[in-house]
Amino acid sequence: MTEETQLAVIGAGPGGYTAAFLAADLGLRVTLIDEAPRPGGVCLYRGCMPSKALLHAARVVTDARAAAAWGVSFGDPTIDVARLRAWKDDVVAKLTGGLALLSRQRKVAFVQGRASFEDAHALRVAPTGDDAADGVRTIAFEHAIVATGSRPTRPAALALDDPRVLDSTRALDLDGVPGSLLVVGGGYIGLELGTVYAALGSAVTIVELTDSLLPGADPDLVRVLARRIAGTVHAVHLKTAVNGLAACPDGIDVTLEPAGAAVRTERFDQVLVAVGRSPNSEVPGLVERTRSELDGRGFIRVDAQRRTAEPSIFAIGDVAGEPMLAHKAFAEARVAVDTIAGNAASFAPRAVPAVVFTDPEVAWCGLTEAAAAASGRAVTVARFPWGASGRALTLDRPDGATKLVLDPESGRVLGVGLVGAGAGELIAEGVVAVEKGLTAADLAGAIHPHPTVSETFAEAAEVFFGRSTHVYRPKRR
Structure with a gap:
């Protein structure tokens, strides 16, 4: 039937x-x-x-x-x-x-x-x-x-059939906390799960094939995260390939090939493969x-x-x-x-936000500074450091930043980048700004509550005009 x-x-x-x-x-x-x-x-x-x-x-x-x-x-x-x-x-x-x-x-x-x-x-x-x-x-x-x-994607070189080799699904099962954990992949999945296991007590090593964590994110945002991660995990190896896994009684032997250096083998209790989906x-x-x-x-x-x-x-x-x-x-x-249903509709967003829920969080939407540079598009970038935010200091988290990627003539907000505690919640204002074509003047003119980290949007917008209260910048000419 x-x-x-x-x-x-x-x-x-x-x-x-x-x-x-x-x-x-x-x-x-x-x-x-x-x-x-x-x-x-x-x-x-x-x-x-x-x-x-x-x-x-x-x-x-x-x-x-x-x-x-x-x-x-x-x-x-x-x-x-x-x-x-x-x-x-x-x-x-x-x-x-x-x-x-x-x-x-x-x-x-x-x-x-x-x-x-x-x-x-x-x-x-x-x-x-x-x-x-x-x-x-x-x-x-x-x-x-x-x-x-x-x-989860599992490349052939990492396809060892062993319960100590995890993908993101298995890692979230949280069967235990290994003494040592290798995270293969420095993207958002690897960094988030590496953050969890490091906090729970694992000696976490992160390996990334490219020259930066979070490939695709603006380097200035990533640097803030990288500095903090360096103090919480055992090691971070960039420009390093993982060429093979081998099981042994007391761990997984991993063949690492750093760019321009000799191939070496290290042993880990468990390996998390987080190289994409x-x-x-x-x-x-x-x-x-x-x-x-x-x-x-x-x-x-x-x-x-x-x-x-x-x-x-x-x-x-x-x-x-x-x-x-x-x-x-x-x-x-x-x-x-x-x-x-017969209604007119089209998927054409200007800003699909990305959030990495590490500590600190990283979030961005719209045009990134790196993408603007790669395409040759002229932009003005206005940054506000959270070290100048009273609320960030009261949270003991001054290691963040808010930046606006702006059209240099109109001041229209083309993109927003954030790094810091709670960045994932704050990026929503950036999404609205990009989607609705708001300008730096719009953000600067909107009264933001004090003391909050959300004020950094208005302060960054004022940086564009050279008049931010808490950060001195030469005036725009």
């Missing part, structure tokens, strides 16, 4: 459940399909939320140790890994349970199973949960949205039985409405291209559903 629905959504992560809920709110009959028992996807089960829970715990440990300098001593923190893991799992359970409730309230039909395309208007769903005995279901749809997300675009039948196409990197090709080459099928989130970020998927979901 064939079931019928107006919209079938494959994948119940941030993009998928957002699309399903919005479509239901607009009156469509919706079927949401996922291999997990409840909505949430990688973000809730194996990514954003569990990692942020553990990063919060890591920050508490770090702050407790730092408080001794203020005359407040707690003693050395004791880590109960089992209780910490249980708390993290409880956070995930509450979030996924909440989404399941919202799905029922909206009368979204949730199907636990693995979907494949029969053609441009039909799916076969093989059950993966407790109702597996019910057999394969056929679902006919008017439109479908593919939101199948991504998975790959799209889950291998949905059976998607390419073979519809007109949908993949690009050279494995992403599903979509237009500005997130429609594939098959008019009835859309794709959103990680599977539809970079940046692989949950909030980008949220926005794409709205565009796809509005288009399906």
Whole structure:
């Protein structure tokens, strides 16, 4: 028997459940399909939320140790890994349970199973949960949205089948705290998880193939983070390749090849491979039985409405291209559903914010200083150091900065970069400024609350005019 629905959504992560809920709110009959028992996807089960829970715990440990300098001593923190893991799992359970409730309230039909395309208007769903005995279901749809997300990448040289070699999913399980941990990859995933394990007591070594941590971020922001990381981890090796892993009884032997230096072998208790993610675009039948196409990197090709080459099928989130970020998927979901509902919509953001939840946090949006230089675009950069922020000093975190990338003539805000405690919360003002075409005068003229770190936006804007109260700069001529 064939079931019928107006919209079938494959994948119940941030993009998928957002699309399903919005479509239901607009009156469509919706079927949401996922291999997990409840909505949430990688973000809730194996990514954003569990990692942020553990990063919060890591920050508490770090702050407790730092408080001794203020005359407040707690003693050395004791880590109960089992209780910490249980708390993290409880956070995930509450979030996924909440989404399941919202799905029922909206009368979204949730199907636990693995979907494949029969053609441009039909799916076969093989059950993966407790109702597996019910057999394969056929679902006919008017439109479908593919939101199948991504998975950790594992290069062949690092594909050792050993439980001591972790990907980000395994690292978030927090089975224990190794004495020594090698993190392969200095991007946001490696740095966030390295921050957690270092705070919990591991001797963490970070290896990055390029000449900088966080490739793609502006170097001045990264330098602030790099200085602090150097004091919390065992070692950081840049311009270093990992050419092989070998298991031995008391660890993993890692072959390291630094640029311009001799190859050497080091031993670690565990290795975390965090070199990127790959799209889950291998949905059976998607390419073979519809007109949908993949690009050279494995992403599903979509237009500005997130429609594939098959008019009835859309794709959103990680599977539809970079940046692989949950909030980008949220926005794409709205565009796809509005288009399906007959409303005019287009995905053309000026600013998709990126946040690295390390300590300090790094965040940016819009045009970066490095990208402007690479393209030859003339910009003016206005920086405000947090050492001149009263609130940052009261937090004992003066090691941050706020910078605006501005059009030199109009003062329009083209991009924003932040580094410092809470940068991930502060970047929202930058996103609004870039998206709405605000100028330095707009930011400087808006009264910001005092004392807050948010004031640094107004102060940085005033730097553009050479009149910042707390930082002296020559006046603009």
